Amino acid sequence: MVLQKLVRLASWFFVLQLVLGQTATDNLKYVNQLIGSANGGNVFAGATLPYGMAKAVADVDSESNQGGFTTEGGNVTGFSTMHDSGTGGSPSLGNFAIFPHASCAGGDVNGCVFPKQERKVHYYPDSVIASPGYFRLYLESGVLADMTTAQHTSLFRFSFPDEGDESPLLLLDLTDLSNSRQDNASITIDPATGRMEGNARFKPSFGIDTYVAYFCADFKGAEVRDNGIFVNSRANSSVKELKINRGTNNGPLPGGGFIRFTKNPDDGILARIAVSYISSEQACSNAEKEIPDFDFRATRQAAEEAWREKLDLITVSTEGVKTSLITNFYSGIYRTMVNPQNYTGENPNWESSEPYFDSFYCLWDSFRSQLPFLLINDPLALNDMVRSLIDTAKYEGWLPDCHMSLCKGLTQGGSNADVVLADFFVKSRDTSTGINWETAYEYMLRDAEQEPFFWSVQGRGGLDSWAALGYIPTQDFDYKGFGTMTRSVSRTLEYAYNDFCIAQMALGLDKDSGVVEKYKESSNNWKNLFKKDQTSFFVNGSDTGFVGFFQGRYLNGTWHDQDPLLCSAIDNYSNKSCSLQNTGQETFESSLWEYGFFVPGDQAALIQTYGGPEAFVKRLDFLHDQSITYIGNEPSFLTVFQYHYAGRPALSAERSHFYIPRYFSPTNAGLPGNDDSGAMGSFVAMSMMGLFPNPGQDVYLITPPYFASVSIKSPLTGKTATIRNVNFDPTYDAIYIQSATLDGEPYTKNWIGHDFFTEERELVLTLGKNESSWGTRVEDLPPSLSEYIRGNGTGSENLGRRRMSMGMLKERAGLGSVEMVGVGA
Ligand SMILES: *[C@@H]1O[C@H](CO)[C@@H](O)[C@H](O)[C@H]1NC(C)=O
Ligand SMILES: *[C@@H]1O[C@H](CO)[C@@H](O)[C@H](O)[C@H]1NC(C)=O
Ligand SMILES: *[C@@H]1O[C@H](CO)[C@@H](O)[C@H](O)[C@H]1NC(C)=O
Ligand SMILES: *[C@@H]1O[C@H](CO)[C@@H](O)[C@H](O)[C@H]1NC(C)=O
Ligand SMILES: *[C@@H]1O[C@H](CO)[C@@H](O)[C@H](O)[C@H]1NC(C)=O
Ligand SMILES: *[C@@H]1O[C@H](CO)[C@@H](O)[C@H](O)[C@H]1NC(C)=O
Ligand SMILES: *[C@@H]1O[C@H](CO)[C@@H](O)[C@H](O)[C@H]1NC(C)=O
Ligand SMILES: *[C@@H]1O[C@H](CO)[C@@H](O)[C@H](O)[C@H]1NC(C)=O
Ligand SMILES: *[C@@H]1O[C@H](CO)[C@@H](O)[C@H](O)[C@H]1NC(C)=O
Ligand SMILES: *[C@@H]1O[C@H](CO)[C@@H](O)[C@H](O)[C@H]1NC(C)=O
Numbered sequence: 117m118v119l120q121k122l123v124r125l126a127s128w129f130f131v132l133q134l135v136l137g138q139t140a141t142d143n144l145k146y147v148n149q150l151i152g153s154a155n156g157g158n159v160f161a162g163a164t165l166p167y168g169m170a171k172a173v174a175d176v177d178s179e180s181n182q183g184g185f186t187t188e189g190g191n192v193t194g195f196s197t198m199h200d201s202g203t204g205g206s207p208s209l210g211n212f213a214i215f216p217h218a219s220c221a222g223g224d225v226n227g228c229v230f231p232k233q234e235r236k237v238h239y240y241p242d243s244v245i246a247s248p249g250y251f252r253l254y255l256e257s258g259v260l261a262d263m264t265t266a267q268h269t270s271l272f273r274f275s276f277p278d279e280g281d282e283s284p285l286l287l288l289d290l291t292d293l294s295n296s297r298q299d300n301a302s303i304t305i306d307p308a309t310g311r312m313e314g315n316a317r318f319k320p321s322f323g324i325d326t327y328v329a330y331f332c333a334d335f336k337g338a339e340v341r342d343n344g345i346f347v348n349s350r351a352n353s354s355v356k357e358l359k360i361n362r363g364t365n366n367g368p369l370p371g372g373g374f375i376r377f378t379k380n381p382d383d384g385i386l387a388r389i390a391v392s393y394i395s396s397e398q399a400c401s402n403a404e405k406e407i408p409d410f411d412f413r414a415t416r417q418a419a420e421e422a423w424r425e426k427l428d429l430i431t432v433s434t435e436g437v438k439t440s441l442i443t444n445f446y447s448g449i450y451r452t453m454v455n456p457q458n459y460t461g462e463n464p465n466w467e468s469s470e471p472y473f474d475s476f477y478c479l480w481d482s483f484r485s486q487l488p489f490l491l492i493n494d495p496l497a498l499n500d501m502v503r504s505l506i507d508t509a510k511y512e513g514w515l516p517d518c519h520m521s522l523c524k525g526l527t528q529g530g531s532n533a534d535v536v537l538a539d540f541f542v543k544s545r546d547t548s549t550g551i552n553w554e555t556a557y558e559y560m561l562r563d564a565e566q567e568p569f570f571w572s573v574q575g576r577g578g579l580d581s582w583a584a585l586g587y588i589p590t591q592d593f594d595y596k597g598f599g600t601m602t603r604s605v606s607r608t609l610e611y612a613y614n615d616f617c618i619a620q621m622a623l624g625l626d627k628d629s630g631v632v633e634k635y636k637e638s639s640n641n642w643k644n645l646f647k648k649d650q651t652s653f654f655v656n657g658s659d660t661g662f663v664g665f666f667q668g669r670y671l672n673g674t675w676h677d678q679d680p681l682l683c684s685a686i687d688n689y690s691n692k693s694c695s696l697q698n699t700g701q702e703t704f705e706s707s708l709w710e711y712g713f714f715v716p717g718d719q720a721a722l723i724q725t726y727g728g729p730e731a732f733v734k735r736l737d738f739l740h741d742q743s744i745t746y747i748g749n750e751p752s753f754l755t756v757f758q759y760h761y762a763g764r765p766a767l768s769a770e771r772s773h774f775y776i777p778r779y780f781s782p783t784n785a786g787l788p789g790n791d792d793s794g795a796m797g798s799f800v801a802m803s804m805m806g807l808f809p810n811p812g813q814d815v816y817l818i819t820p821p822y823f824a825s826v827s828i829k830s831p832l833t834g835k836t837a838t839i840r841n842v843n844f845d846p847t848y849d850a851i852y853i854q855s856a857t858l859d860g861e862p863y864t865k866n867w868i869g870h871d872f873f874t875e876e877r878e879l880v881l882t883l884g885k886n887e888s889s890w891g892t893r894v895e896d897l898p899p900s901l902s903e904y905i906r907g908n909g910t911g912s913e914n915l916g917r918r919r920m921s922m923g924m925l926k927e928r929a930g931l932g933s934v935e936m937v938g939v940g941a
Pocket of ligand 3: 352353354355
């Protein structure tokens, strides 16, 4: 019975796999969606299209079910259609779950269990199959569930065991994953067809206000026996409409619809459920357009094709390389395109012909490498995301830093949309379509100059103090706008870099030189928080030996006294709040130690501040070797590669291999922290391809790819850029670049610009087992606002003083000839 049906289904799956597996160079087979499905990776492991709004998966009741499903052995509470991926906060979305019962005891609908808490059931861990556009598992109740999706529509297939009265039931629950449903959710059921329509209001998982989502569900596979609604534990087939409130104690009240079928067909029952933010009519028309015939196989194939298109642009030589590393790489790439979500045509908040994307969750995470990665792999999508950000600013007044489910999300530090816009602008302005850069610039300026009343969800706080003092004070006095009064150091550092990005945009758009100068100047505000004599001791009292750290400062200029190791990865003694709590620290989710490197625009000056390149390298080594940094959170990303700026690109390569695969392995528990909408995925992808961005600048730091070669096809030009390793060593002893050529000419710079991708360039790296002098000279270093001063650098000649100014940045960005004066000059 149960087994028989399983065998039938299994052989059907097998045939399907054969058919689908025929394409020759198919990177789809390297995607493991379950990476990060345990140990707090919080990924969405189910079926979705790239940027799809419909994300179908089994929801479980385990503690870290932010993405719906985990492989931590929880119970399945239902199968819902909307999800986010990799996020922290409370579980996101998880709306309109369907739950299957093979039969109801005694043939009575009230013999079925309806409430989420009671109906939940374990799944067989070995039964889980996840691949792009597809997810399935087998429940201990004997129900086999598999699913696929189109853009706004999920198609679930439930295959039931032969038991009871052979009259399976599906219920549709109005309660979401985090039980955030508000008053007056509603559902109506068409008695004849069983179609269910309705909506409910919910709370976003890391934001303010509420959102309303709508659905439309249709069923196929057997005749309708009966249908109706349920409330609490009771159902009734003579009632076809329900409006339900939240309830009082520990809401929301269980409620929704159900449908029963007259038989249990061999091919299972199909449930097609579409979602919309506009109306249930729009949800129904989405469903009818996207999956008109309930064709599971065609829907799945279309989803696979959509993913293949995204994943086949980057190809690697797999020779000699462990399959686990290839899986790591493509799974990372895959996760960069699960979120943000394309809600174009689904925005109820304002009328616009612009694209609408949401689930920027959060830009604080994704500005660092995810969105820069998309500029390479999917520039058209990024183009539309940027247009959407600008359009959102037009409606909401400011660019968002975090945004999900139509709601404003919480800002974690600076106004980092500024970096996202600048990154696109300086690298690829000419290829953008429909982006009004003047408007983009206006909103970037607004971030810097106009304080929103509620800066917890947009813009910046403390602008009066910023203007008067050149830093955000600890315990600021701010009566103009309101937000969580913490993070004075990390906000100062991020605001300073945001201003650096504004200066670059101003320069590129030929703005008044006074404006350029102003923002270049304020990009130096990090200097105001450098406390020269700040020491740092371990908890056991022994001295780290390093002196000079950023430190908070009060309004009166007096220094605050945060321990530089507080909120670091080895801070396991203070038990202090380190995130967005009111009792949080002056650094957000990390330590003064780690924030000590966040001066992305002026590494030359930072290196001098720390006593020269050698001292800088020593400090960076200490940060990593003592596990002060936490690679599971985004502020660590750039620190892996910052050795480049000290003329030691070899050490960046070493660090990259230190973390991958040790901290990023292709296993369920393989991520060191929340994937954060694909931020971790992009870290893996860009590290392994050997080009890591310093976002907001036209700079990729070069390290040897983890493969003999990597080819990257530009979807804009069709041209293919190639990086080739000569003497490639799959054991990774030879990870040191000895020499390089670009298009056949010697190339000594340790970084390269974005034209590498668009101009069909070939970078050939000759590797060896020892550090060489390649990329170590001052003229080889990436641009920096100030000049580099090379006194005692290691591994290179002493080249004395040499000017590296904004002029060079500008040259890289192709920004004309206006001279920008280096700050350190
Ligand atoms: C699954 O549900 C059972 C019964 O409610 C419960 O005892 C168990 O703890 C749940 N498992 C998990 C991992 O939550
Ligand atoms: C919910 O519905 C009730 C009954 O129709 C109505 O009185 C109430 O105003 C509604 N509440 C909201 C928030 O719409
Ligand atoms: C179902 O609901 C109808 C309408 O309220 C009611 O007349 C009927 O008694 C209910 N049936 C059961 C079994 O509760
Ligand atoms: C986003 O969705 C719209 C409407 O469905 C579609 O036209 C557009 O191509 C999508 N954009 C991307 C980048 O997928
Ligand atoms: C104190 O802790 C640090 C870091 O763990 C360690 O390197 C050092 O040896 C310890 N010192 C003493 C005296 O235990
Ligand atoms: C400055 O302000 C801080 C915080 O209120 C206070 O502790 C400190 O004593 C003040 N310093 C001076 C010099 O007044
Ligand atoms: C603190 O962390 C270190 C390193 O992870 C560990 O060895 C030590 O036992 C921890 N101490 C406490 C009090 O948890
Ligand atoms: C930190 O928390 C742990 C566990 O809750 C507790 O045992 C310890 O005493 C706390 N340490 C401090 C310094 O408060
Ligand atoms: C590489 O360095 C090691 C020690 O650091 C040295 O023993 C070895 O001879 C070097 N090899 C080459 C090829 O220079
Ligand atoms: C190199 O560094 C050492 C120690 O910091 C210093 O004494 C020496 O003067 C430096 N030499 C140069 C050329 O800067």
